[in-house]
Amino acid sequence: MGGAGSVLAASAVGQPVILFAAFGHAFAVAVMATALGPISGGQISPAVSLGLVITRHQRADTGAAIIAFQLIGSVLGGFVLRWLYPGQVSTSLHLATPAVTALTPEGGMLLELLMTFLVVFVVFATAIDPRGAAKTLGAIPIGLTVGVDWLFGGYFTGAAMSPGRWLGPAVASGFYDNWWVYWIGPLLGGVLGAVVYEYVFRPRAVVEHA
Numbered sequence: 001m002g003g004a005g006s007v008l009a010a011s012a013v014g015q016p017v018i019l020f021a022a023f024g025h026a027f028a029v030a031v032m033a034t035a036l037g038p039i040s041g042g043q044i045s046p047a048v049s050l051g052l053v054i055t056r057h058q059r060a061d062t063g064a065a066i067i068a069f070q071l072i073g074s075v076l077g078g079f080v081l082r083w084l085y086p087g088q089v090s091t092s093l094h095l096a097t098p099a100v101t102a103l104t105p106e107g108g109m110l111l112e113l114l115m116t117f118l119v120v121f122v123v124f125a126t127a128i129d130p131r132g133a134a135k136t137l138g139a140i141p142i143g144l145t146v147g148v149d150w151l152f153g154g155y156f157t158g159a160a161m162s163p164g165r166w167l168g169p170a171v172a173s174g175f176y177d178n179w180w181v182y183w184i185g186p187l188l189g190g191v192l193g194a195v196v197y198e199y200v201f202r203p204r205a206v207v208e209h210a
Contacts, residue, residue, distance in 0.1 A: 002024060033142055049067050082095060116189030129202055
């Protein structure tokens with residue numbers, strides 16, 4: 001909700017949306033993932049949760065429950081945004097629902113895949129790998145990756161990087177254009193990012209003793 005809210009706030013005051021959104025999403029992810037890390041792992045995104053399940057860092061039933069609550073939280077957040085910004089429901093922003101611009105839907109899906117791959121790769125490198133920087137830096141590297149993704153991909157797809165980031169504003173605004181882009185791209189990118197780091201870059205000795 002914080003990331004989508006930054007888009008709406010920037011639009012409301014006539015400020016550069018991409019820049020506000022990049023910082024808004026980066027700070028929201030860095031702060032909340034760090035704060036919730038000791039409680040739930042601070043996963044936030046279904047793409048991260050699915051990657052953890054696929055690589056057996058998390059039980060499938062636990063992952064399914066976490067993803068369900070992520071999506072419920074997203075929808076609730078979407079309606080909070082609708083209450084805060086009622087005038088933005090039917091505008092071109094559609095409550096900051098991610099949308100494909102200047103690309104084909106297929107191109108948008110591939111861009112979402114790439115951006116999510118980078119985020120989940122960094123999650124595994126910093127928070128899952130015991131050699132990572134999470135103990136000293138928290139989720140700051142993850143948030144910065146989200147911000148960088150927004151800077152180069154936000155204009156083209158709204159840089160969702162998560163079905164949850166798309167779902168809440170979409171349901172609250174009734175805007176579902178190219179909905180599949182924001183499910184297939186992020187989920188596939190999340191799985192690829194998790195698998196590539198786990199089985200290519202993480203030493204086997206670390207994997208076996210994790």
